[in-house]
Amino acid sequence: MREIKKGLKFLSSMAFALVILGLFVLVCIAGSVIPQGEIQAVYESAYPGWSGLILGMGLDDVFHSWWFILLTLLLCGNLLGCNLVRVSPLVNKMKAKTRPLPTGEEGMHFHGDPEKLLKEMGFSKWEAMEGGRYAIRNKIGFWGAWLTHLGIFVIILGFALGQIFTVNYSVFGVPGEEKPIGDTGLLLSIDDFSIELRPDDTVEQYTASLTLKNPDSGEQWSGQTQVNHPWDAGGLRFYQNSTGWAADMAVYRGEELIQTDTLCAGEYRPVEGQPELIVMLRAFYPDYTQDEDGMPTSASGQVVDPGYLYMLYYKGELLGMNVLCAGEKITVSDYTILFANPRSYTLIQIKHDPFTWLAGAGGLLLLAALFVAFYLRTEELWLVPEGEDWRVFGRSRKGSLMFREKLAAKLEEGSK
């Protein structure tokens, strides 16, 4: 029992907090230096001889590893334990009308009016104490560290719950398309997508006009989402996340049109009736040209001379790749493939984190608590009778030096 108590005491101690904070620093450094979430080959090539350790220890996904979660839990336990232990002493401090004199201090001699001194030091009221005076102000300052810990705990709690309960989907498409949102049963129509360009060809804003439909209830909501201006509808939040190029693909067998599809750059489709023949639109160049090394590039962001970089696979083997310019086509056996109608697609991220408010509340609490801790410092003054004069003791949490300097100056002034 004694060992358990000892263990719990250590777990809620400041020494343990320091160990955890130190470990967090090391872990965060590792997580920022080692690339996260890459495939095995990346680690084998970048860290020969170390990749086994990196993958085995979960250093490729530090912030979701079991030991990072354990460390976070220990931090939470430490924060809660530390706060629990301190509640009672803090409540007692708040209730106490007077507090004992600071030990090991000589105090300062004062000859003058004690009430005047107290007022000048910013104390509006005081208590009688063994023939002397005791005054305290900014009692809330006692709670600064306690509230800071609570704020951090609430942030972690909000973040952790958010990680568990967040729903996150993404939908991409071109105007006119309607797509399902994951397993929600909702449909998202992309009514319009525009890119507002400045005269220098840089982007001013991306705007997607959307309609959210609930086929079951028949409800629907329409609105716009832009970068930095998400749209809230149906309990979800829609973000204009990314964009790219898409084009229409047409496949002919002989003279017969057998397939039409819209491909976003990076997407691929098997040819209908010939599933082993796969067409991929690798990239799109709206103003196609070649750089100094002969590599495809775009001279501008406007569709002037479109170039479609395609890749063709048959039975998993690369059959060919090239850039198709306007009017050009791919011919394979009796299949002809064409690309046309290039336009921008939009990637919409859809999220619902029911605990963002909790993390936000924790953040506000943390800020307020730090302000209390650093700027609403508790100040105490004791005036002890010394014959016809007084001996003055002053104490200020986290600011004693300046408080005593101020007190010394006032004492000198008051004694004159």
Next chain:
Amino acid sequence: MNFLLVEKIFFYAAFALYAGAMALFFLFFALKSEKAGKYANALMTAAFVFHTLALAARSIEAGRLPLTNQYEFASSFAWGVCLCYLVFQWRFHFRAMGAFAAPVILVIIAYAALQNKQVRELMPALRSGWLVLHVSTAIISYGSFGISCAVSAMFLLREKMSASEFWQKNVPDGKKLDFISYRAVSLGFLFLTMVLITGAIWAEQAWGSYWSWDPKETWALITWFIYAIYLHLRISRGWKGKSAAIFAVIGFVCVVFTYIGVNTLLPGIHSYA
């Protein structure tokens, strides 16, 4: 009116004045000349005025506060350190602090001078009201940590120079230096917390996630952890004086790495910063 030219003139005037202030602060200590110290402080104040005018001219030209690219942030960072210096100097009547703050400012403004000064339109993700709050709190935070580093360096040097009468007259005792450094860290820590929180709110609006473990975010958090350790060590282990001073210097190295090192060595979604 060509505000970029105005900015350039004021910027280099400020640069020259900071350099002049640093030289005079050096003379202040080397020749033990009170006069040099007085003029050095006047030059620092003048440099701050010119620097403010340079930033104002750029703001007018760009139609926004200059807080977005490496040049703008470096210039604002140096301005923030100088602002904190002037505030702490006024608060603690401690002119000699400038001798250690001026080199910090000069190094940062020299780094700014090497950057591309072109005014660029902002990408959509940066077109947010949160940018001003997020970056301006970072400037105050980093500025305070810069002052803490300067005062801590002074503390470490004072140990060797304390016998000198000049040092005793012009440099506060170790306890007060330690206290000033602690106050600077407290201010910086409060503002760094604001940086993290405003950044999280902004990230939620722009990227759909208020925390993504991006290298910049992670290093800002590492800096926060380091100063949290500093604050705890002061309470629990009585780490004051020399140990705290060394820790404050390490903390500022971490701040500089978060600002420059992360952008150059660990690119992420903050790469434009």
